[in-house]
Amino acid sequence: MIQKFLYLEWKAFIRSASFATNLALKILMGFVAVYFILIFLAVGIGVFYILKKENMDPVATVNKFMIYYVLMDLIIRLLLQKIPVLNIRPMLVFPIKKSTIVHFSLGKTILSFFNLVHGFFLIPFSVVLIIEGYDALSVVLWFTAVYSLLYINNFINIILSNKDNLFGIFLAIVAILGGLHYYDYFNITDYTAPFFDAIFNTYWAFAIPVMALVGLYVATFQYFKNNLYLDAGLSSKHDIAKTEDLTWLNQFGTIGTFLKNDIKLIKRNKRSKTTVGLSVMFLFYGLLFFTNSIEAYNNPVMHIFAGIFVSGGFLITFGQFVPSWDSAYYQLMMTQNIPYKGYLSSKWWLMVIATLVTTTIASFYLYFGVQVYLTIVVGAIYNIGINSHLVLLGGAYTKTPIDLSSGKGAFGDKKAFNVKTMLISIPQLGLPVLLYWLGSKYGNPTIGLSLVAAVGVIGFAFKDKAFSLIEKIYKAEKYATIAAYKQKG
Amino acid sequence: MIQVNNLSKTYNGTTVLKIDSLEIKKGESFGLVGNNGAGKTTFFSLLLDLIQPSTGNIVNHGVQVNTSESWKPFTASFLDESFLIGYLTPEEYFYFIGDLRGQNKADVDALLATHEEFFNGEILKNKKYLRDLSKGNQKKVGIIATLIGNPEVIILDEPFANLDPTTQFRLKKIIKDLADNPEITVLVSSHDLQHTVEVSDRIVAMHKGEVVKDIQTSPETLKELELFFAV
Incomplete structure (x- = not known):
């Protein structure tokens, strides 16, 4: 046996x-x-x-x-x-x-x-x-x-x-x-x-x-x-459901509809809760850099790296799996009267709001000096202006269905690894580090920070352009994405 | 009106669907029957632009479905449980679909009230998420959700499967009522010949991806179909 x-x-x-x-x-x-x-x-x-x-x-x-x-x-x-x-x-x-x-x-x-x-x-x-x-x-x-x-x-x-x-x-x-x-x-x-x-x-x-x-x-x-019975030891736990209207989001129109859904998605599923927990850990990741406890991290170029991570924890951990969060019912989304723009905008707003909240909480880094907090704020600007678009772009190529009920995989999904997503993620961290390095080498750290922030603002200004481009890619990838999401586990 | 032109779908050299021409009139109640692998779900998926046709196209009320998305506002569908959002309660799901179809909460509530009997007290206010409902109850939610927002084309894949006998009766009544409305085209697929005959004015039988029978429903239809499928 x-x-x-x-x-x-x-x-x-x-x-x-x-x-x-x-x-x-x-x-x-x-x-x-x-x-x-x-x-x-x-x-x-x-x-x-x-x-x-x-x-x-x-x-x-x-x-x-x-x-x-x-x-x-x-x-x-x-x-x-x-x-x-x-x-x-x-x-x-x-x-x-x-x-x-x-x-x-x-x-x-x-x-x-x-x-x-x-x-x-x-x-x-x-x-x-x-x-x-x-x-x-x-x-x-x-x-x-x-x-x-x-x-x-x-x-x-x-x-x-x-x-x-x-x-x-x-x-x-x-x-x-x-x-x-x-x-x-x-x-x-x-x-x-x-x-x-x-x-x-x-x-x-x-x-x-x-x-x-x-x-x-x-x-x-x-x-x-x-307890070896289906209704005892082997039963799966059922949550007591509560209907939530979240009517205050109605004022945002279509985006509000999706935001409502996303908030429920995050609140009610194990996988998304783990992700949020992980992004909170990113918030404290900066301590390793700014307390000077690790020598290799103790240089200004690494600090901007930390700035991106501290403010962008949620953006990175959640954003890289858009639209996989909706993989279980992607067919529904594709048959409903949904403008892609509204769908993407709601995810974008969610990431922006989370980045703003994180940056506010991160104000405890002021303890290490104004310069440190400024680095984080600049990181946040870059995250909102550039990285929010990049993760959405990368998402179009990430065809990994997500099992919402399992916390596993939140620490990085092996299957989500593909060359396109890799290439897209290089500017997420590499570009700000490079800009800052150039700025501080030929000027001073403040110029470096301004450069990074300026690029972030430019990215923000081109939001509509970026969205049309991303929308086009999502549409082109539609059939492949549906087929991939159908293959569970 | 739905018009199918030279439609085919091929996977790795195997043709799973081939329909040269098929016309479904506005207001028709269209039943699709066939064995496993006959191509019923493939046809519906093509109609909903969930997969790409290898050749040909489908035109839904003047809109070619794989080039434009303007068929979406008047087309509603429920193929399987991947059309449900597991972490929502049934109410939240209905309101979400309502939002997408431009219906406010009151509109949705009014529709749900008319189907209270169909829900049989097992759906609304039950403190359960959709993922925790039984297969049959999930199906009830999915079917009623397609009625939100007065769609002109309703597509249901295997709506009778997993439903209890009483609910099957009630569903037949719902589909017949829809069929009586000349503005609404209903497309239903099923393994159950009798149910399909009862709710459809026209029945198409498929076999290995091709249309093998196309009949207007009459008292002899069931016999004819049974004879065809009894091998």
Whole structure:
């Protein structure tokens, strides 16, 4: 039976949409994977010697911070690790024992990337410990116990799946603990480090997490076995819908009609909510540049780069997928009496409003000086004048249907990668950096900023021209886009 | 009036649709029947300019559909659930379509009120998004949405599929009422011969992309069609 399941899993893996990309991209992804594996390995091996050099006891130090490691792992899982329960549905009516189905589904998660990745850190670290003369049995028991804790996270995540707000709550807890620790009010590690030390120093303490893991597995197993019904554990959650009129948008005519729709789209779908969350992160991305914390970022040319990102987070993350946001009902849009101009204008206004709001919120960057905030404002002008048109233009060639109900893919869709979109995105970041560099080289930074802003204003002045051009391209791409959106997943 | 001229659609050398000439008169109630792959949905997609014809064209009330878009204001259609916006409630969807067709909220409400029976209390004020409705209820929403804004051409692909028996009866009545209006041309496709015969004055049967029968509905039509499809 398990063989049959494995066969299905293998098929699901090699036929998944993300795997069916072109060869060049596969190779690129392979390199990225190897790169990360090497980094983890380097950290796993290196951390021992680095700590030793800093005159810290490697084991004690790692044990001290282990609580944060474990908690962060849980948070990342809650955010990213998906539980593939729905795949079970077709199995229910076949002559397969329920316990087999549940064991397999739970067992499958054991091989998840989120579990295996820790091995790249923990295994080399443990090997180094043994080589350096620590008691091999202690190391193995410690390794077993820590991995058990990570697997406990795995099963906690399974039980807690489908509960949305937990991610935020856990993140807040860790942030508070970390903050209290940093400012020396309360140090959680004083209470947890002895536990991790005990795992290492005694031969019995490791049994606590192992027993907990076994207990949790049994509990999870029972829970799923008892809830293996379409209307219980396997039901998909239905939101309680509320009709919203948003009548205040009526004054904007056709654009208002679409804006209403876009606001609902963003509010009611997982994917779009993730995107908005991501654009908020862009808002703080500038801190890396302006706090001078990273040396490579600490030059004025990189600052204009940050200015574009800080004000344009939403524009970049949302805009690059216009019109894919409407992919699920694109056929409807194409048969309705819709002027393309109105449709595009509404997306444009949405991006402009978001950019203005972001720029206003970003006023906290005034803390780093007027020049810094000015850079962000200039970035916003360029975003509105040039980049808003460029993302719409790029969108005409982005033929990736979006599954609104899944948060996955918000971090960059592999299939959305194509040469045309790439070429269009070069001036998005490259041109302002170049202009600023020229301006500040042959004049001063203020001239550089003015140049970037001036180009933004010119772009704004040619809005109507740009729109007619974009409209034409959208019309030319219509049939190809409809055909592409029909291919789901 | 809808006029089809030398229309064909070819994918990689396989012709999936070939209609040399077909004329659908204004006010006609037109039924399209055929097996899977006969080309019914392809024909409707061409009529709605969702795919490009390989040769020929369709002229809808004087507008060639693949060169001009002015057929859109008077043509309404529901092919499948990709015509629904999943994250809207039914009300919001109706008002959205209303906005696009120049109907205000009161106009839409008036239309919805006349179809309360068709909705059977399962659609309006139900606190559900369209994506969470059952297939049948989604279909009800899509069908009624095509009636918003007094369109002159209404295109429904498989409207009877997934509907419960009572709703099928009610839908037949709606389509018959539309058919009685000389201003409205209704195009319906179906696998169900009996339903199609009941609601259409003219039936075209398709097979492998070609028109194989074109008959005015009479008491013998159903027999004739059954004989044709019983192989």
